[in-house]
Amino acid sequence: xxxxxxxxxxKVTEKGKDVELRCDPISGHxxxxxxxQSLGQGLEFLIYFQGNSAPDKSGLPxxxxxxxxxxxxxxxxxxxxxxxxDSAVYLCASSLGLISYNEQFFGPGTRLTVL
Amino acid sequence: xQQVKQSPQSLIVQKGGISxxxxxxxxxxxxxxxxxxxxxxKGPALLIAIRPDVSEKKEGRFTISFxxxxxxxxxxxxxxxxxxSATYFCAATITLGxxxxxxxxxxxxxx
Numbered sequence: 390x391x392x393x394x395x396x397x398x399x400k401v402t403e404k405g406k407d408v409e410l411r412c413d414p415i416s417g418h419x420x421x422x423x424x425x426q427s428l429g430q431g432l433e434f435l436i437y438f439q440g441n442s443a444p445d446k447s448g449l450p451x452x453x454x455x456x457x458x459x460x461x462x463x464x465x466x467x468x469x470x471x472x473x474x475d476s477a478v479y480l481c482a483s484s485l486g487l488i489s490y491n492e493q494f495f496g497p498g499t500r501l502t503v504l
Numbered sequence: 505x506q507q508v509k510q511s512p513q514s515l516i517v518q519k520g521g522i523s524x525x526x527x528x529x530x531x532x533x534x535x536x537x538x539x540x541x542x543x544x545x546k547g548p549a550l551l552i553a554i555r556p557d558v559s560e561k562k563e564g565r566f567t568i569s570f571x572x573x574x575x576x577x578x579x580x581x582x583x584x585x586x587x588x589s590a591t592y593f594c595a596a597t598i599t600l601g602x603x604x605x606x607x608x609x610x611x612x613x614x615x
Contacts (some may be wrong), residue, residue: 393547420601432548432593432605445602480547489536489597490555495547 393496395481401502402471410466412500413459414483421464422484422493423456427477435479438464439487471503506593507531508596510606517613519563523581525609528573538577538603539568542591551592554578584613 394413402408414421423435434448438458449455453472458464466474478500482493509525517523527537536555540548554561554568554577561568567580581588593608 410533422602424603431607432603434602434604438601446516449604479538482547484601486600487601489599490553491601492538492550492553493601495540496547497547 393481393483393494395479395499398497399500399502403504405470405472407467407468407469408471408501408503409469409497410479411412412466412481412483412496414462414464414481415494416462417429418483418494419461420481420487420491421458422445423464423466424480424482425450425477426480426498430477433479435466437487468499468501471501471504476501476503506607508594508606509603510594510609512609514608514610515612517584517611517615519584519586519613520597521584521613523579523584523588523591523611523613525594526576527606528574528576529596529604531604532575532599533598534603534604535599536597537568537570537577538595538597539566540593540595540605542593548593561572566591581611584611585614586615589613597607 396411427444439455453469456466478498482495484491484493538553539551541551549613565582570577591608593604
């Protein structure tokens with residue numbers, strides 16, 4: 390089967406615009422994670438979902454960031470009023486469940502550039 | 505606060521040599537320690553992982569050494585090959601699966 394897919398692969402936007410990033414996890418994976426990879430901060434956790442529920446949103450950098458998951462499958466990360474410091478690669482991962490030793494499979498990421 | 509500290513930041517090794525990357529952690533609640541390999545333009549991919557009740561795990565040319573008392577673990581790549589050139593991340597996690605990553609090590613293997 391297919392791995393984790395993300396779209397778009399690249400997104401260039403102007404400061405102040407809203408963007409939506411999409412993640413399609415591996416079929417049957419109940420857990421879904423969003424991470425952000427940037428030169429200054431490395432790989433940082435943003436949020437995770439178990440099913441459609443996001444119990445811990447503390448990793449989101451500001452209230453401009455939000456995420457949702459529908460049907461226990463596709464997830465969307467939305468960034469409102471984008472800022473230049475939001476420029477990074479946004480990675481999505483999925484796993485069979487939230488148990489620590491369940492492998493997380495990563496998508497190729499969406500490279501966001503805010504001009 | 506960086507929960508997992510990784511060194512070195514970059515590493516250059518001759519083909520056939522041994523590459524060693526070190527990581528340290530503070531949170532004794534961590535119960536799973538994976539290593540991820542990332543090639544340019546790709547997402548990280550699981551390379552090898554270990555639980556803290558094991559001191560060493562070997563898979564092919566890749567070995568994790570784990571020292572629970574020192575709260576340190578390391579990745580050894582034996583007989584390093586140019587195809588191993590990538591960025592390597594150590595990580596740690598507990599139940600709920602959120603990964604805490606090290607900053608990464610960019611490995612270059614010269615032919």
